[in-house]
Amino acid sequence: MPGTTESFVSLDIWTVIFAWGNIIILFLFLKKILFVPLKNAMDARQKEIGDLYDGARRDREAAAEMRDEYSAKLEQAASQGDEIIKSAVKRAQLQGEQILADARDSAEKTLKRAEEQIELERSKALNDIKDEVSGMAVDIASAVIERNLSEEENSAMIDQFIRELGEKK
Numbered sequence: 001m002p003g004t005t006e007s008f009v010s011l012d013i014w015t016v017i018f019a020w021g022n023i024i025i026l027f028l029f030l031k032k033i034l035f036v037p038l039k040n041a042m043d044a045r046q047k048e049i050g051d052l053y054d055g056a057r058r059d060r061e062a063a064a065e066m067r068d069e070y071s072a073k074l075e076q077a078a079s080q081g082d083e084i085i086k087s088a089v090k091r092a093q094l095q096g097e098q099i100l101a102d103a104r105d106s107a108e109k110t111l112k113r114a115e116e117q118i119e120l121e122r123s124k125a126l127n128d129i130k131d132e133v134s135g136m137a138v139d140i141a142s143a144v145i146e147r148n149l150s151e152e153e154n155s156a157m158i159d160q161f162i163r164e165l166g167e168k169k
Helices: 002-009 013-146 151-168
Strands: none
Touching: none
């Protein structure tokens, strides 16, 4: 048995060369079949990942540009909105002032017409009073003519007539 252990542990140069030859052939075979396609696949995947990162960076930059552009447009729209509001407020104020001016003119015309009508009514009332007074004067004169009265009686009759006139009103 001692010989069997020696053969198991012993080194034969031809066996070592043969083993190394097998390892080199296996390595070259695996390199050709496994390592090269694996490296090519890894390179392709690396390139794809790099392209994805580049695309993402370009998209991010484009999004930032669009955001800036939209922000500028939004500010411009807000500015235009403010201008439109200011213009509308100004037009409304002008219309309000015009309406007030028209209302004042209308009120002045109405007041003037009312004053004219009051004046007409006053002059009409004065004419009516004059007609009444002249009619009364004619009545007094006819009463005085019918009677021949003294000055005292004339005075008393005029006073009585004035009192009756005051009581009627």
